[in-house]
Amino acid sequence: MPASATIILCQVPVASAVVIQGAAKARRQNVVLWLQELQSDLASIPGNRSMPNKVVATLERRIAGASDRVIAISEGFADFAAKSRKTAETAIEVSVDLDGTGAVDIATGLPFFDHMLHQLGRHSNIDLVVKCDGDLAIDAHHSVEDTGILLGEVLGEALGDKAGVRRFANSLVPLDEALIEVAIDLSGRPYLHYEVDTRGGLIHGTPPFDPQLMEEFWRAVITAAGITLHITMKRGTNTHHIIEASTKAVARALRDAIVVTGGAIPSTKGVL
Numbered sequence: 617m618p619a620s621a622t623i624i625l626c627q628v629p630v631a632s633a634v635v636i637q638g639a640a641k642a643r644r645q646n647v648v649l650w651l652q653e654l655q656s657d658l659a660s661i662p663g664n665r666s667m668p669n670k671v672v673a674t675l676e677r678r679i680a681g682a683s684d685r686v687i688a689i690s691e692g693f694a695d696f697a698a699k700s701r702k703t704a705e706t707a708i709e710v711s712v713d714l715d716g717t718g719a720v721d722i723a724t725g726l727p728f729f730d731h732m733l734h735q736l737g738r739h740s741n742i743d744l745v746v747k748c749d750g751d752l753a754i755d756a757h758h759s760v761e762d763t764g765i766l767l768g769e770v771l772g773e774a775l776g777d778k779a780g781v782r783r784f785a786n787s788l789v790p791l792d793e794a795l796i797e798v799a800i801d802l803s804g805r806p807y808l809h810y811e812v813d814t815r816g817g818l819i820h821g822t823p824p825f826d827p828q829l830m831e832e833f834w835r836a837v838i839t840a841a842g843i844t845l846h847i848t849m850k851r852g853t854n855t856h857h858i859i860e861a862s863t864k865a866v867a868r869a870l871r872d873a874i875v876v877t878g879g880a881i882p883s884t885k886g887v888l
């Protein structure tokens with residue numbers, strides 16, 4: 617092994633290794649890859665055809681930011697995860713690409729919820745696919761909560777060991793008269809503080825949307841992802857504005873928290 621080698625411990629599809637070695641060579645870096653065949657080839661996941669390029673881009677980012685010569689990258693190193701979940705109440709598919717551009721493909725059968733998930737993807741720069749076929753005839757509750765659970769699981773998987781992420785972030789987002797403050801910590805511990813007044817009632821649409829469901833949504837997301845999230849309404853009267861500003865504020869804070877700024881896991885415990 618060359619003395620100046622950067623050792624990368626990661627799970628990587630074998631097909632991607634050639635591309636990674638080529639990129640490293642072009643950068644005059646000696647990279648030793650420890651390869652482990654993935655259970656399922658990530659490149660076979662729909663919408664993830666650029667996998668080898670994404671692996672290279674992510675590894676280069678991690679290499680550039682790392683102070684260590686040994687970079688351990690476990691699950692989620694490619695910032696991409698996808699999952700599906702089927703129960704008697706809902707059938708859902710979710711994928712996220714944390715290193716995205718905010719491209720979204722959303723269909724939940726709930727136009728206002730779609731509108732919010734659009735905002736979440738767009739303002740966090742996370743590429744987000746959400747498809748939900750739920751028992752809306754009963755209530756939107758199952759669809760919204762189950763989407764939150766799966767989104768949280770996928771987010772947690774894509775974040776992986778969180779090596780190099782900024783971890784803490786906050787935001788203050790107005791929408792006309794509404795003003796929402798959000799603080800986030802990718803702590804590994806689920807905690808939600810939700811201080812949002814939705815007494816303005818239903819958001820009119822077809823079907824109408826009960827704004828109380830957004831508390832259930834965020835609780836499901838943070839519980840599954842292991843995130844500490846504080847959402848505090850500073851002021852506001854229009855429920856659409858309040859809920860939309862809340863979603864944008866979470867998106868902005870999430871965007872800043874997941875930014876990769878180094879190579880180490882940002883915790884004195886060494887694990888998040």
Ligand SMILES: [Mn+2]
Binds near residue numbers: 860
């Ligand atoms: Mn709106």
